[in-house]
Amino acid sequence: xxxxxxxxxxxxxEAMLGFTAYCREHNLCVGLSHSLEAINVSAKCFLTDQNTxxxxxKALFCTCEEEFEVFNKCFDVYWGKRKHEYAHKIKNSxxxxxxxxxxxSLVMMGFKPNGDEKDKEEEEDTKNVSGAxxxxxxxxxxxxKIGETDNxxxxxxxxxxxxxxxxxxxxxxxxxxxxxIDLRKTIRRNIPKGDMLLELSRKNRKQEKFRINxxxxxxxxxxxxxxxxxxxxxxxxxxxxxxxxxxxxTKLVRITDLINEKELNQxxxxxxxxxxxxxxxxxxxxxxxxxxxxxxxxxxxxxxITIVLSDGLDTGEVGLLTEELRKIKMRTNKLVWLNPxxxxxxxxxxxxxxxxxxxxxxxxxxxxxLESLMKLENILADA
Amino acid sequence: xxxxxxxxxxxxxxxxxxxxxxxxxxxxxxxKMQKPLLLEGPPGVGKTESAxxxxxxxxxxxxxxxxxxxxxxSTSIYEWNYQKQLLSIKINENSGLSANEKEEHIFGEEYLxxxxxxxxxxxxxxxxxxxxxxxxxxxxxxxxxxLELLSDFQITIxxxxxxxxxxxxxxxxxxxxxxxxxxALKRRCLYHWISYPGxxxxxxxxxxxxxxxxxxIATQLVTFVEKLRKLSLQKSPGIAETLDWANSMLALQxxxxxxxxxxxxxxxxxxxxxxxQTVKTYxxxxxxxxxxx
Numbered sequence: 001x002x003x004x005x006x007x008x009x010x011x012x013x014e015a016m017l018g019f020t021a022y023c024r025e026h027n028l029c030v031g032l033s034h035s036l037e038a039i040n041v042s043a044k045c046f047l048t049d050q051n052t053x054x055x056x057x058k059a060l061f062c063t064c065e066e067e068f069e070v071f072n073k074c075f076d077v078y079w080g081k082r083k084h085e086y087a088h089k090i091k092n093s094x095x096x097x098x099x100x101x102x103x104x105s106l107v108m109m110g111f112k113p114n115g116d117e118k119d120k121e122e123e124e125d126t127k128n129v130s131g132a133x134x135x136x137x138x139x140x141x142x143x144x145k146i147g148e149t150d151n152x153x154x155x156x157x158x159x160x161x162x163x164x165x166x167x168x169x170x171x172x173x174x175x176x177x178x179x180x181i182d183l184r185k186t187i188r189r190n191i192p193k194g195d196m197l198l199e200l201s202r203k204n205r206k207q208e209k210f211r212i213n214x215x216x217x218x219x220x221x222x223x224x225x226x227x228x229x230x231x232x233x234x235x236x237x238x239x240x241x242x243x244x245x246x247x248x249x250t251k252l253v254r255i256t257d258l259i260n261e262k263e264l265n266q267x268x269x270x271x272x273x274x275x276x277x278x279x280x281x282x283x284x285x286x287x288x289x290x291x292x293x294x295x296x297x298x299x300x301x302x303x304x305i306t307i308v309l310s311d312g313l314d315t316g317e318v319g320l321l322t323e324e325l326r327k328i329k330m331r332t333n334k335l336v337w338l339n340p341x342x343x344x345x346x347x348x349x350x351x352x353x354x355x356x357x358x359x360x361x362x363x364x365x366x367x368x369x370l371e372s373l374m375k376l377e378n379i380l381a382d383a
Numbered sequence: 384x385x386x387x388x389x390x391x392x393x394x395x396x397x398x399x400x401x402x403x404x405x406x407x408x409x410x411x412x413x414x415k416m417q418k419p420l421l422l423e424g425p426p427g428v429g430k431t432e433s434a435x436x437x438x439x440x441x442x443x444x445x446x447x448x449x450x451x452x453x454x455x456x457s458t459s460i461y462e463w464n465y466q467k468q469l470l471s472i473k474i475n476e477n478s479g480l481s482a483n484e485k486e487e488h489i490f491g492e493e494y495l496x497x498x499x500x501x502x503x504x505x506x507x508x509x510x511x512x513x514x515x516x517x518x519x520x521x522x523x524x525x526x527x528x529x530l531e532l533l534s535d536f537q538i539t540i541x542x543x544x545x546x547x548x549x550x551x552x553x554x555x556x557x558x559x560x561x562x563x564x565x566x567a568l569k570r571r572c573l574y575h576w577i578s579y580p581g582x583x584x585x586x587x588x589x590x591x592x593x594x595x596x597x598x599x600i601a602t603q604l605v606t607f608v609e610k611l612r613k614l615s616l617q618k619s620p621g622i623a624e625t626l627d628w629a630n631s632m633l634a635l636q637x638x639x640x641x642x643x644x645x646x647x648x649x650x651x652x653x654x655x656x657x658x659x660q661t662v663k664t665y666x667x668x669x670x671x672x673x674x675x676x
Binding site: 029031033037040041044045046048049051052055056058059060062063064065068183184187197293297298299301327 | 384385387388404405408409412415416418420423463465466468469560561562563566569570573574575576615617
């Protein structure tokens with residue numbers, strides 16, 4: 001393996017190129033244009049002082065604060081006095097905090113190929129009906145009671161419904177468009193009529209973009225539902241642009257970048273590599289605090305909707321949960337809690353976490369079957 | 384430190400802006416390479432101020448574009464002065480000019496309303512400083528549009544053709560990081576993160592701005608603010624807030640930086656009711672004793 005150090009190069013230009021290659025190796029986003037600029041910098045007498053060179057190259061090579069640390073280490077090793085013995089110790093913090101755990105099996109919890117846990121009666125219900133009524137029934141079937149055969153049909157229905165949902169949402173937003181007079185267009189349109197402005201063109205108001213933040217509980221108690229809900233989030237993401245998604249159990253993981261894949265299977269695979277908090281305990285309060293501290297400022301604004309998908313069975317402190325929910329509510333337009341258990345007949349929110357949360361949230365809905373999820377349309381349309 | 388950086392620091396000092404070696408180096412690099420600079424950092428650490436100072440230092444115009452959601456071409460680049468155009472058409476109705484002449488007339492520069500970006504490109508004598516403030520508030524579409532402007536420094540107006548810049552403006556972009564900017568934009572810029580200043584630097588800034596203030600009191604005040612930043616508040620006070628607070632002492636003509644005064648004027652540095660309550664639950668006296676010790 002080549003040792004990266006400036007003394008290995010004949011002249012300063014080559015040494016600079018060596019440094020860019022070294023930085024690239026440590027996952028800094030350094031392109032060809034950067035190499036050229038780096039050489040340029042050295043030619044502009046930034047080279048005479050080590051700190052000056054460091055600051056100059058730092059401004060060139062880094063694109064966010066988090067990269068400073070890696071850069072500094074690279075710089076020390078490369079330009080320092082033969083420190084390359086420690087080179088192997090540099091680790092990009094961005095990649096190192098990803099723990100690779102092959103727990104794909106956990107992510108796939110929702111799949112039940114043999115369907116041995118199927119509720120017999122429910123199965124009869126859904127199988128004995130056919131055609132349109134079968135579709136209707138499936139829409140109303142609890143996720144925890146859906147078998148492998150119905151699974152595919154459910155996928156189809158979900159796809160269609162989401163398509164409709166997206167279409168209707170757009171229509172609702174368009175009908176409210178009514179803007180200022182657009183003089184530029186008006187003049188254009190009236191050129192054939194001489195200089196009399198008879199027809200007015202209006203500027204359409206820009207489509208209001210609202211962000212949706214989804215926080216999905218993937219703890220053990222949610223196992224039966226989390227797979228379907230994740231699938232729902234995934235398809236929602238492919239239809240609506242501005243979505244931020246997180247999963248939590250004992251800790252919070254941002255999955256927005258992971259659910260970008262076109263294939264659901266690829267998404268699940270990614271997820272299994274990057275998240276290791278499936279089917280654990282539940283500490284909703286602490287996870288929400290993490291959300292508030294690290295992401296809330298970036299993702300929440302007056303036009304955002306925050307949706308928590310959880311059964312509210314919390315093992316953490318109740319006070320913390322309500323406090324963090326209050327903080328979220330202050331920043332977001334609407335705070336919705338979707339609880340799959342609410343679909344069960346006779347369910348009363350008795351779990352202490354859920355009970356406490358009720359006072360802080362704007363809307364409390366069920367999320368146990370497709371039909372209940374489709375009700376989201378109303379929530380989104382009002383926002 | 385190379386002499387040029389030192390010179391820059393001294394010059395900025397004279398203009399009332401305290402800058403560390405690192406940021407000064409980045410400024411020098413920006414001036415030499417003519418590359419846009421992206422400044423990120425929490426609110427109130429002097430990102431916008433730095434653009435003002437650079438324009439003062441270079442004795443050139445500062446053109447500012449404040450970004451917001453929904454910012455579009457007609458508010459950021461140019462718009463035709465339609466009212467004037469219509470009037471002109473009416474006036475020239477019977478002048479016997481041909482249609483072509485009329486058209487050329489109403490799409491002349493006289494009828495063009497220049498917005499900040501076009502203004503920056505068409506500056507005549509000197510390259511101006513273009514401040515694109517809080518870029519994170521603008522839509523992603525606008526960010527994508529900026530890419531073209533920042534690499535080619537030209538703007539196309541369909542009726543007039545492409546306008547190329549005579550002098551490359553010095554571009555400073557600021558962001559509070561309420562969302563991540565695209566990699567494409569970041570790649571075209573130098574990057575610097577301004578964080579909260581250290582005790583010494585902040586004290587220097589306060590004393591620079593308000594030379595009348597008592598040194599001991601200024602030290603206590605700055606240390607107190609620094610302590611506040613360590614508490615987990617919703618919004619930590621920036622330098623701007625510290626300066627406000629120091630100013631309040633002068634305005635109220637007090638020389639006592641004690642519990643009573645702090646409680647009365649907490650609104651200068653904390654801008655949320657929750658934060659004020661949080662700080663009040665801490666023992667202010669004890670915090671003060673720690674500072675004095």
